[in-house]
Structure formats: C-alpha cells, structure tokens
Amino acid sequence: MKRGNEHSSSVALVLSSGGARGLAHIGVIHELVARGYRIRSIAGSSMGAVVGGLYAVGKLEEYENWIRGFDKLDILRMIDFTLSDEGFIKGERVFEQMRKLEMIPDIRIEELPIPYTAVAVDILRNRERVFSSGSLLHAIRASIAIPLVFTPVHEEGGILVDGGVLSPLPLDFVDKQKEDILVAVDLNAPIPYSPPSPPESEREHSMEAHLKGSPNQRIRSLLKKWDEMFGHRLPSKEKIGYFDLIMRSVQLMQHRLTTYALARTPPDVLIQISKDCATVFEFYRAEELIEYGRVVCAEALDRFEESQGRGGSV
Incomplete structure (x- = not known):
C-alpha cells in the first residue's frame, strides 16, 4: 500500500447518504490525506453532508x-423520540450535544476554508435544495431528515x-475544477461486506456481558428493543419490521438513483x-466502519494510481 506525500493532486470529494455507514467516509478521508491528496471541495447528502461539513470546518477529528x-x-440516549406525524425522531438532541462540544460552530458555509455543498430535498417544490451558503448547521440538519424517521425542516x-x-x-453539485480528481463514495453498493476486523468491538462485548447478569431489567429490555428495531441482524424472509421496511425501501431507491448519477457523471x-x-443507527460500530472505509479507499486508490502510472503521473 502506498503511503506518504506522494501526490499533490487536488480532489473534489462527493460523499453519499447512508446513515451509520457514513462513518466509512471518515476512513476514506484519512486515506486520501495520508497519501498526500488535497481535498479542495466537498459535496454530501445526509451523513455525507455531516462528515463533509465536519471536515470542512476542521472538527472531524473531534x-x-x-x-x-x-x-x-x-x-439510544441520543435518540429523541416524538409523537409527531412528520417523523418519530426529532434529531435535535444529537445536534445540541455537538453544539455543546463545539463540533459544529455557528458558522456560515461561505466562511469555510474550502467549498462545501450539502443537499436536501424540498418535497413541496419537488426539487433539490442545494446549500452552498448560509448556516452550516441548518444545512446539515435538513440534509439528514430521513422521511418518516427524522422530522423535516x-x-x-x-x-x-x-x-x-x-x-x-x-455528483452534479460539487465545486469541481478542471484539474481536480473527482472522487465519489457510494454507501449503498450492492456488494458483499467483508469486515476489516471482528464485527463487534470489545467495548460492546464487555458492556453486554456486564448487563447479562444485571438486575437492571430496563436496560436489558432497551438493548433487546434496539436489536429488534435497529440491529444489523437480517430479518427472516417471512417477517420484516416497520423500520426495516422503510430503510430497505429507501436503500433500493437510493441505489437506483446512484446508478443514474454515476452514468451521468462518472467519477x-x-x-x-x-x-x-x-x-x-449502528454508530456504536465506529471503529470497524471507519477502518472499512479506509481499506476500501486504499484499494480503489491503488487501482487508480496504477492506471495513471501506465498513462502518466497523478
């Protein structure tokens, strides 16, 4: 694997939607930077807008x-459930915590050191709402509002x-210059998953082992409910839950739209x-998913750099 400051090429980076899979975006960014690529601009949808915004504002490490x-x-503590007809999660608690920790400062997009674009959708006007200026926090909150799950903005x-x-x-909304390498990260690829490390961290194992004999029935019940609603165990063919039905439908739709976008604008x-x-919602698997993103990015960059080596230098 190639390492070090071998390249000075600038990158226009496009980060897709995909919930907790978006933690893989962090690993991708690590690998690009480690190889000496300069991320000149970023565009993202949903979790891609979150990670891209945090990188642009210099808070990704935090x-x-x-x-x-x-x-x-x-x-579970970060999920603020609501009885709203518009969605069952308000999504404000996590952003409030991030504000307290100063991860998302009160800054306007046009004040960021690199061009940044977040994409949401206006369902009344039937079109994308593209944020390349205005409040960074507002743009990110709008971009992550999964219909029927998070309340809209x-x-x-x-x-x-x-x-x-x-x-x-x-891909159509990133600020790409002629000399930029267009790099796209698709979180909805219909390919097998090969984890880079054991799928569950020692932290999770130790927590659940501790709770196994705990008298706190409420905590054990919450963890069981988590696995039923949000866990990565696949449901049986005969039974599929409400939340999983929504997510699988969204995933299928996003894969089809991604296929069209890649055909229109090949990265x-x-x-x-x-x-x-x-x-x-499997953000507790951060270590595994970040490393997975780095490994997959390394493989893709190896292929790209080898192809450039045959036809010229990067």
Missing part, C-alpha cells in the same frame, strides 16, 4: 474521537427532507461501500 466512544446505550414555505430522496450521491475514483455493512 467528532471521530467522540463517536468512537459510543455504545448502544449512548446511541420547515423553511420559507418549503419542507426539507434527506438529500438522498433525490440525490444520494450529489475518476469510485469507492463502493457495501449496503450490508451497517444499518442506519
């Missing part, structure tokens, strides 16, 4: 350190939902992350 410490109970007569509804891989480097590597 976010990574924070999320690596999460277990299932931490994720209301804005000037519009209702904004997850960018993945129309543009899961926003120089395509990094494919298996759709089966994680479900939308």
Whole structure:
C-alpha cells in the first residue's frame, strides 16, 4: 500500500447518504490525506453532508474521537423520540450535544476554508435544495431528515427532507475544477461486506456481558428493543419490521438513483461501500466502519494510481 506525500493532486470529494455507514467516509478521508491528496471541495447528502461539513470546518477529528466512544446505550440516549406525524425522531438532541462540544460552530458555509455543498430535498417544490451558503448547521440538519424517521425542516414555505430522496450521491453539485480528481463514495453498493476486523468491538462485548447478569431489567429490555428495531441482524424472509421496511425501501431507491448519477457523471475514483455493512443507527460500530472505509479507499486508490502510472503521473 502506498503511503506518504506522494501526490499533490487536488480532489473534489462527493460523499453519499447512508446513515451509520457514513462513518466509512471518515476512513476514506484519512486515506486520501495520508497519501498526500488535497481535498479542495466537498459535496454530501445526509451523513455525507455531516462528515463533509465536519471536515470542512476542521472538527472531524473531534467528532471521530467522540463517536468512537459510543455504545448502544449512548446511541439510544441520543435518540429523541416524538409523537409527531412528520417523523418519530426529532434529531435535535444529537445536534445540541455537538453544539455543546463545539463540533459544529455557528458558522456560515461561505466562511469555510474550502467549498462545501450539502443537499436536501424540498418535497413541496419537488426539487433539490442545494446549500452552498448560509448556516452550516441548518444545512446539515435538513440534509439528514430521513422521511418518516427524522422530522423535516420547515423553511420559507418549503419542507426539507434527506438529500438522498433525490440525490444520494450529489455528483452534479460539487465545486469541481478542471484539474481536480473527482472522487465519489457510494454507501449503498450492492456488494458483499467483508469486515476489516471482528464485527463487534470489545467495548460492546464487555458492556453486554456486564448487563447479562444485571438486575437492571430496563436496560436489558432497551438493548433487546434496539436489536429488534435497529440491529444489523437480517430479518427472516417471512417477517420484516416497520423500520426495516422503510430503510430497505429507501436503500433500493437510493441505489437506483446512484446508478443514474454515476452514468451521468462518472467519477475518476469510485469507492463502493457495501449496503450490508451497517444499518442506519449502528454508530456504536465506529471503529470497524471507519477502518472499512479506509481499506476500501486504499484499494480503489491503488487501482487508480496504477492506471495513471501506465498513462502518466497523478
């Protein structure tokens, strides 16, 4: 594997939607930077908008350190359920915590050191809502509003939902210059998942072993409910839950839209992350997913660099 500052090429980076699979974006960024590529611009939908925004504002390391410490109970504590007709999660608690930790400062997109674009969808106007200026926090919150799951964002007569509804891989919206290498990360690829390390961390094992004999029935019940609602165990063919039905439908739609986007705007480097590597809320698997993204990115860059070596230098 090639390492070090071998390249000075600039990259226009496009990060797709995909829930917790988006933690793989962090590993991709690590690998690009380790090889000396300069990320000149970023565009993202949903979790891609989150990771891209954190990188652009210089807070990705803080976010990574924070999320690596999460277990299932931490994720459950971050989910603020609501009885709203628009969705069953408000999504404000996690952003409030990130504000307290100063991960997402009160900054406007046009003040960021690199061009950044977040994509949401206005379902009343039937089009993408592209954020390349304005509040960074507002743009990210709108971009992650999965329909029927997170409550949408209301804005000037519009209702904004997850960018993945129309543009899961926003290749058309990145600020790409002629000399930039266009790198795209697809989190919804229909390929087998090969974990880079054991699929569950020692932290998770130790937590569940501790709770196994615990008298705290409520905690054990919460963990059981987690696995029923959000766990990565595949349901039987005869039975599929409400949440899994929504997510599988969204995933199928996003894969089809991604296929069209790639045909319309082929990237120089395509990094494919298996759709089966994680479900939308499995952020407690950060260590595994970040490393998975790095490994897959390394393989894709090796292929790209070898092809450039035959026809010229990168």
